[in-house]
Amino acid sequence: MARDGCAQVPEGPGHVKDRMQVETTATLRGMECVDLTEVVSGDGAGREQAGLRIARSLERCGAVVVQDPRVRAELNDAYCDMMQRYFAQSAECKMRDARPELNFQLGVTPEYTERARDNSEYIAALSAEDRPVAATRGLDPKWRFFWRPGASDNVVPAAFEAEWRNTMDEWGFKLQDTMMLVSSLLAVGLGAEQDTFERMLQGGPHLLAPTGSDLFEIGQKMAKLGKDEALASPLPLAGFHYDLNFLTAHGKSTHGGLYIWTREGKRVPVSVPPGGVLLQAGIQLEILTAGRIQRGYHEVIALPEVVQRVVRECAENRACGWRVSSTVFGHIRSDQVLEPIEVCAQEEAASRYPPVQAAVQVLRELESIQLAPSDPVS
Numbered sequence: 331m332a333r334d335g336c337a338q339v340p341e342g343p344g345h346v347k348d349r350m351q352v353e354t355t356a357t358l359r360g361m362e363c364v365d366l367t368e369v370v371s372g373d374g375a376g377r378e379q380a381g382l383r384i385a386r387s388l389e390r391c392g393a394v395v396v397q398d399p400r401v402r403a404e405l406n407d408a409y410c411d412m413m414q415r416y417f418a419q420s421a422e423c424k425m426r427d428a429r430p431e432l433n434f435q436l437g438v439t440p441e442y443t444e445r446a447r448d449n450s451e452y453i454a455a456l457s458a459e460d461r462p463v464a465a466t467r468g469l470d471p472k473w474r475f476f477w478r479p480g481a482s483d484n485v486v487p488a489a490f491e492a493e494w495r496n497t498m499d500e501w502g503f504k505l506q507d508t509m510m511l512v513s514s515l516l517a518v519g520l521g522a523e524q525d526t527f528e529r530m531l532q533g534g535p536h537l538l539a540p541t542g543s544d545l546f547e548i549g550q551k552m553a554k555l556g557k558d559e560a561l562a563s564p565l566p567l568a569g570f571h572y573d574l575n576f577l578t579a580h581g582k583s584t585h586g587g588l589y590i591w592t593r594e595g596k597r598v599p600v601s602v603p604p605g606g607v608l609l610q611a612g613i614q615l616e617i618l619t620a621g622r623i624q625r626g627y628h629e630v631i632a633l634p635e636v637v638q639r640v641v642r643e644c645a646e647n648r649a650c651g652w653r654v655s656s657t658v659f660g661h662i663r664s665d666q667v668l669e670p671i672e673v674c675a676q677e678e679a680a681s682r683y684p685p686v687q688a689a690v691q692v693l694r695e696l697e698s699i700q701l702a703p704s705d706p707v708s
């Protein structure tokens with residue numbers, strides 16, 4: 331009922347809470363959940379210990395979960411609720427917010443636009459039970475919205491003028507602050523000066539980047555398949571990939587479905603606890619640490635049992651059938667040269683990471699996932 335136009339956006343608390351518990355599997359595989367309450371209280375206590383745990387977790391799993399007392403679950407819920415109402419608008423309405431001339435780096439990116447880059451070599455080396463749901467490079471069926479917290483040139487959707495900027499900025503800055511704090515603790519944990527990464531991140535093109543996937547519509551398609559076929563068909567919402575930035579901070583999504591790969595190539599389901607933040611390493615962090623921390627591969631899938639539950643529970647309010655993610659991409663400043671930092675420069679793999687300007691590295695990655703046109707000359 332809410333899909334016909336901008337004016338029919340349903341109000342109210344829409345989203346279905348993810349009922350999965352904190353990830354026990356991921357913890358078993360060496361992923362840490364670090365409580366930053368003591369660190370945030372400001373007396374400096376616990377910084378070194380927290381930094382060591384964050385570094386260890388990122389080295390083993392490419393990811394770490396933190397509890398930051400500044401990140402409140404209610405704020406995440408309010409943000410997810412607004413994003414569900416936004417994505418529930420018609421495609422025509424949402425496309426008014428698309429900026430293809432900016433490589434979709436502001437405003438909305440339509441479904442079936444992004445294509446995960448070719449990681450077939452990595453996938454081929456995985457054991458059969460650790461392969462992603464979709465090993466081929468299909469186009470992702472997810473919508474996305476890019477928002478630069480605090481920037482004046484952002485796209486504000488017409489039907490949301492009263493609430494959009496405040497909600498996006500408030501939540502975006504919360505996740506950004508956590509990402510910055512974790513970056514300073516990580517530097518300590520790696521044995522570097524604590525502002526090593528923060529200095530490079532200041533002024534970076536950080537993005538709040540919620541994704542939206544219509545689980546209700548996917549459920550209708552699955553229903554046509556027949557039960558057995560549908561249950562055997564988990565659907566990739568975001569194909570197997572790594573992130574092109576430094577650290578990605580995930581608040582809790584509405585319906586779960588995130589899987590990550592550990593350093594050993596083990597596929598692990600992850601659910602972010604209420605008020606928690608999952609941070610995953612992007613390739614910029616791999617370059618800066620000369621591979622001591624490696625890019626974190628991941629995929630997002632719609633499990634048939636989740637989709638079936640959504641179809642049952644959201645027949646009346648279609649907005650709550652949208653899976654919304656709660657994500658900030660932390661980026662190194664564009665003019666910064668990416669190369670191994672001093673404490674990692676002696677790593678065996680350091681020569682594999684020749685210096686590259688962050689702006690150039692990002693553009694190459696955008697070309698490979700089809701968000702920027704390829705340079706016909708190179």
Ligand SMILES: [Fe+2]
Nearest residue numbers: 571572573628
């Ligand atoms: Fe990602």
